[in-house]
Each structure stands twice: as C-alpha cells, then as structure tokens.
Amino acid sequence: MKKITNFNTVLKSIYCYSKKKLDLPYMPNALWIEPTNACNLKCIMCPNSIIKNPNPGFMDIEVYKEIIDQAKDFASYVVLCISGESLLHKDFVEMVRYAKSNGLEVYLSTNATVMTSEISRNIIDAGLTWINFSFDGVLKDTYEKVRVKANFEKTLENIVNFLKIKKELNASTQTELQIIIMDDKGQKEYDENKDAFLENFKDLPLDSVQARKPSTWGSFLADTDKYVPIELEKTHGYSPCSYLWSSLHILWDGRIVACTSDFFGDNVLGKFPEQSLKEIWNGKLMKNFRQAMIDGSYLKYNKNCKDCDAIWEKRILGLPSGLRGISAITVSNIFSKKFLELAKKIAKLADSKFTMKVIKNKK
Ligand SMILES: C[S@@+](CC[C@H](N)C(=O)[O-])C[C@H]1O[C@@H](n2cnc3c(N)ncnc32)[C@H](O)[C@@H]1O
Numbered sequence: 001m002k003k004i005t006n007f008n009t010v011l012k013s014i015y016c017y018s019k020k021k022l023d024l025p026y027m028p029n030a031l032w033i034e035p036t037n038a039c040n041l042k043c044i045m046c047p048n049s050i051i052k053n054p055n056p057g058f059m060d061i062e063v064y065k066e067i068i069d070q071a072k073d074f075a076s077y078v079v080l081c082i083s084g085e086s087l088l089h090k091d092f093v094e095m096v097r098y099a100k101s102n103g104l105e106v107y108l109s110t111n112a113t114v115m116t117s118e119i120s121r122n123i124i125d126a127g128l129t130w131i132n133f134s135f136d137g138v139l140k141d142t143y144e145k146v147r148v149k150a151n152f153e154k155t156l157e158n159i160v161n162f163l164k165i166k167k168e169l170n171a172s173t174q175t176e177l178q179i180i181i182m183d184d185k186g187q188k189e190y191d192e193n194k195d196a197f198l199e200n201f202k203d204l205p206l207d208s209v210q211a212r213k214p215s216t217w218g219s220f221l222a223d224t225d226k227y228v229p230i231e232l233e234k235t236h237g238y239s240p241c242s243y244l245w246s247s248l249h250i251l252w253d254g255r256i257v258a259c260t261s262d263f264f265g266d267n268v269l270g271k272f273p274e275q276s277l278k279e280i281w282n283g284k285l286m287k288n289f290r291q292a293m294i295d296g297s298y299l300k301y302n303k304n305c306k307d308c309d310a311i312w313e314k315r316i317l318g319l320p321s322g323l324r325g326i327s328a329i330t331v332s333n334i335f336s337k338k339f340l341e342l343a344k345k346i347a348k349l350a351d352s353k354f355t356m357k358v359i360k361n362k363k
C-alpha cells in the first residue's frame with residue numbers, strides 16, 4: 001500500500017511541478033533531516049569552512065521520532081544529514097533504527113573520520129540502506145588539503161573496516177565512495193592514481209566510486225579561490241527549484257528550509273514540531289516561495305539561490321536534478337536498487353557533466 005502511495009507521489013510531483021501548482025495534493029517522498037550541524041572538519045569547498053558556527057546543536061531524539069511518526073505513512077526515505085557530521089550525534093544509531101523499523105529507507109553521507117568499528121557494526125545492524133563516504137583525494141596530500149583536519153590513513157582505515165564488517169555480516173547496505181575533484185591538476189592526479197587507490201578496496205564490497213566537480217553551494221563559495229567550481233551555465237534556461245515540489249528539509253532545531261544548500265536557515269519556511277509536516281508542506285511560506293521560484297523573484301527570500309546550479313543546470317528527460325534524483329531513488333526503493341544505477345547511467349549518457357565517472361568496483 002505504502003509503495004503505491006510512493007509511486008503515485010512520483011507521478012503527482014512531476015505533474016504538479018510541470019503545471020506549476022502551488023497547493024500540492026501529496027506529501028513528499030524524501031525528507032532530509034539534520035541530526036546535528038556540528039562538524040569536526042573544515043573542508044575547503046563546504047560553507048562550514050567560511051562561516052563560523054559558534055552554537056552547534058543536536059536534534060532531540062524525541063523530536064526526531066515525532067518527525068518519523070508523521071512521515072512514515074507518506075515518505076519513501078530519509079537522508080540523515082544536511083550541514084554537519086551526523087556520526088557525532090550520540091543517538092545516531094537509534095535514529096537509523098527508528099526510521100528503518102517504521103518502513104523508511106535510510107541514506108547517509110559521512111566524512112567517516114569518527115566511524116569506529118562499533119558504530120559501523122551498529123548502523124549496519126540498524127538497517128542503514130545506503131552510505132556515502134566523502135573522501136576527496138586519492139593521495140594523502142590532496143585529501144588532507146581538502147578535508148582540513150582529517151587524516152588520510154585513519155579515515156581510509158575506518159572505511160575499509162566498515163566494508164569488512166559489511167562483508168562479514170553479508171549486509172545489503174549499499175556503499176559509495178565520492179571523490180570531489182577540485183581542479184585540472186586534481187583531475188590529472190585522480191586519473192593517474194585511481195587504480196592504485198582502488199586497490200585499498202580489493203575484495204571488499206564497495207559498490208561504486210563516484211568522482212565529481214564541486215559546486216559553489218549556492219552563493220556561499222561563488223568567489224572562492226580555493227578550488228574551481230563547476231561552471232554555472234545559464235544557456236539551458238531556468239528551472240524553478242524542484243526540491244520545493246519533492247522534499248522537506250529539517251534542520252537540527254526543527255526549522256524547515258527549502259534545500260540542503262540553506263545550511264544556516266536564511267529562508268525558514270516553517271518550524272517543527274510547533275507546526276506539523278503537513279501544515280508546513282502547504283503552508284503560506286512554502287507556497288510563497290514556490291510562487292517566487294515560478295515568477296523568478298526568489299532572491300527576495302534567499303540571496304544564496306543566486307549562483308545555485310540546481311536552477312540553471314540542464315534538464316534530463318525534462319526534469320531538473322532534484323525532482324529527478326528523488327523520483328529515481330523512490331522508484332529504486334520500490335522496485336530494485338539496480339534502478340538507481342541504471343538511472344545514473346542514463347543521466348550520464350544524456351549529460352556527460354552529470355557525474356564524471358562511476359566505477360563499478362571489483363568485489
Ligand atoms: C555537506 S556534507 C555533510 C555530510 C558529511 N559531513 C560529509 O562530508 O559527507 C554532504 C556532501 O556534500 C558534499 N559537498 C560539500 N561541499 C560541496 C560542494 N561545494 N560541492 C559539491 N558537494 C559538496 C560533501 O562532500 C558531502 O558528500
């Protein structure tokens with residue numbers, strides 16, 4: 001029954017987005033929830049490297065459970081991170097377990113620096129669906145220059161340990177390693193050293209390796225000289241931000257924002273639990289912002305949308321990346337995880353800039 005709801009939502013969200021509807025007759029399939037905005041690193045391409053966060057906070061586990069209680073009947077999956085390092089939350093394992101036991105698939109991106117064997121075993125056991133290890137550099141020097149405060153050997157060891165545990169438990173958790181390449185020099189280094197780097201995962205169940213270019217994260221890093229961001233091409237035309245038609249994003253203290261780029265809550269669209277997810281989804285602020293995206297006046301709500309690639313990138317199969325990605329993940333949750341890999345291949349064929357490389361790693 002839930003799968004039928006999720007599939008219907010895919011169709012309705014595509015329809016309502018294309019028809020520019022403001023009041024949406026469905027609840028979204030995807031929820032991004034921020035366990036914490038605290039982070040132990042200062043990666044050069046991340047807004048955390050340029051904006052001080054003097055008051056990091058941690059989501060109350062009871063508030064988290066209330067979110068899941070409201071979302072379990074309509075959402076397909078939750079992504080447990082926005083701006084911080086989620087494994088720093090003491091109740092993180094419980095968060096995974098609670099979402100999964102309520103029928104939601106659980107996705108995570110982590111810097112893997114504090115991922116002990118115990119945490120690895122426990123999050124796999126709790127039913128984590130998918131994990132991305134953010135590991136930006138195939139050589140120690142590059143990795144440590146990008147992922148400031150991290151140690152190459154230690155993080156690599158943590159990831160290898162995770163994969164050994166996954167293998168030992170014969171677990172279904174899907175694993176991806178993402179490498180963000182900062183410039184042409186980084187690209188050359190990656191091309192020359194990736195095979196040797198991948199030897200670290202020989203005979204281990206790493207499902208894929210993805211290399212990509214960094215964005216400016218809205219306008220936060222538009223003037224950076226620390227790396228070369230992916231170029232914002234306005235030639236493809238404008239697409240209203242499709243996240244507003246397909247997902248909800250909840251910061252650690254319950255503020256609702258439009259997308260993961262709004263790290264610091266510059267444009268708050270609601271507050272949980274004072275308002276329910278349903279009230280927020282079709283609330284006045286959300287509808288105003290949908291309208292502003294349609295008529296192009298969005299900068300009066302959030303100046304950081306100015307340089308965001310999500311509204312200027314090439315559409316594939318008529319869909320911008322937000323709605324397309326959420327639809328593909330939902331369909332893969334319903335039918336088969338293989339669908340997501342297929343969708344990525346189609347996207348790459350349609351636009352070679354989509355991701356630079358997806359390598360199927362030898363198990
Ligand atoms: C903001 S982080 C939060 C989760 C966790 N701390 C981590 O590093 O994976 C989420 C993802 O955004 C990626 N990211 C950070 N800055 C980026 C940028 N400028 N362009 C594209 N991706 C970026 C990270 O590599 C990571 O995969």
Ligand code: SF4
Binds near residue numbers: 046047049083
């Ligand atoms: S990319 Fe992740 S680990 Fe790096 S500073 Fe941002 S939130 Fe922290």
